[in-house]
Amino acid sequence: MISRRVAAVLGAMVGLVLLASCTSPPDQFDRAGAERYGLQGSMLGDALDKPDVVFTDTEGQPYDLRTETASELTLVFFGYTSCPDVCPIHLDRISSAFERAQLEGGVPNMVFVGVDTARDTPEQLRTYLDRFDDRFVGLTATPEEIDRAMAQLQLPGAVIPDDTSGNYTVGHPSQVVVFTPDDKAHIVYPFGATEQVWVEDLPQLETIEWESIT
Numbered sequence: 648m649i650s651r652r653v654a655a656v657l658g659a660m661v662g663l664v665l666l667a668s669c670t671s672p673p674d675q676f677d678r679a680g681a682e683r684y685g686l687q688g689s690m691l692g693d694a695l696d697k698p699d700v701v702f703t704d705t706e707g708q709p710y711d712l713r714t715e716t717a718s719e720l721t722l723v724f725f726g727y728t729s730c731p732d733v734c735p736i737h738l739d740r741i742s743s744a745f746e747r748a749q750l751e752g753g754v755p756n757m758v759f760v761g762v763d764t765a766r767d768t769p770e771q772l773r774t775y776l777d778r779f780d781d782r783f784v785g786l787t788a789t790p791e792e793i794d795r796a797m798a799q800l801q802l803p804g805a806v807i808p809d810d811t812s813g814n815y816t817v818g819h820p821s822q823v824v825v826f827t828p829d830d831k832a833h834i835v836y837p838f839g840a841t842e843q844v845w846v847e848d849l850p851q852l853e854t855i856e857w858e859s860i861t
Contacts, residue, residue, distance in 0.1 A: 681834055685851060687844045691801070694831040694857075695824075697721075698796035702760065702786035705773035710786055712758065713830070720755040720853045721826040725797055725805070727763035727817045728775040733838050734759075735779075737823060742780040744845030752828075752853050757783045762805035763817045764790055800824055800832065827852055 680690035697713045704710040712723075722741065726734035738759070745754050759776055761767025764787060772785030788796070794804040797820065806818025821838035834852075836844070 684855065684857075686834060686848050686855075688825065688834040688836040688840070688848065689822075690834050691832060694833045695800055697723075697826055697830060697832075698799045700788060700792050700796040700799075702788045702792075702796075703769060705769045705776075705785040707769055710784070712786075716756050716758070716826065717830060718828050720752065720828055720849070721758060722755060723758045723760065723800075723824045723826065723832075724822075725760045725762050725793070725802065725820050727761055727805075727819060728767050728771050729763065729814070729817075730819075731816070733819075733821050737838065737840075738776070738779040738783070740840070740842040741823070741845055742783070743842045744849060745780065745782075747842075747846045748849040750850055750853060754782055755849065755853070758786060759783055760786045760788075760793060760796070762790075762793055762819050763807065764788075764793070765807075765811055825852055827855060827857075829857070831857075833857055 681688050684690075697716070699713065702710045702712065712721075724734075724737060726737070728734075738757075741757055745757070757780065759772070761772050767787055769785065769787060772787065776783040776785050787793075790805070790807075797804055802820040802822070802824075803818075808815050808817075822835040823840070824832050824835050826832050827834075836848075
């Protein structure tokens with residue numbers, strides 16, 4: 648697992664490299680709406696379904712996101728294993744939060760979709776994710792299917808340079824999309840969400856009744 652010191656160093660780098668390594672969707676999120684639920688993420692305008700894409704997991708087996716994570720708290724993040732900043736910081740904080748959060752239903756699903764398909768092979772995804780938490784799920788698919796999944800979540804597609812002969816950065820969404828046990832995404836967590844934010848919000852996300860608040 649990546650150390651706190653490494654995470655702090657990576658965090659200091661973000662201001663220099665963030666624009667090159669990640670992209671953000673239009674301003675479609677509502678912080679005030681999340682606060683009404685006592686949450687610290689950003690509400691989506693409308694709840695979203697899980698993508699109807701069958702991915703491939705790190706064992707080379709089909710992984711239907713809707714079936715495999717049905718009725719379970721599930722975090723989904725689209726990144727890449729060579730990411731210098733956003734991905735490792737998100738994954739490190741979430742892994743640590745999983746250990747600290749007081750959860751009734753066990754550890755949530757953390758699903759990482761590798762958008763850099765040339766380098767994010769199933770084997771590389773497994774090696775990378777094991778650095779953080781061996782319970783994390785790594786998925787891949789064709790670039791077209793990955794872009795379709797992101798589009799269904801109203802996220803921008805991956806931006807991969809034409810010249811991939813060397814060490815290159817990839818544009819990808821910087822938000823973690825959260826599917827609560829109703830199998831809907833009501834809320835996302837932007838880059839910058841701290842470990843403590845996850846510790847405090849995860850127990851609420853596994854039990855929240857969205858319709859109960861007006």
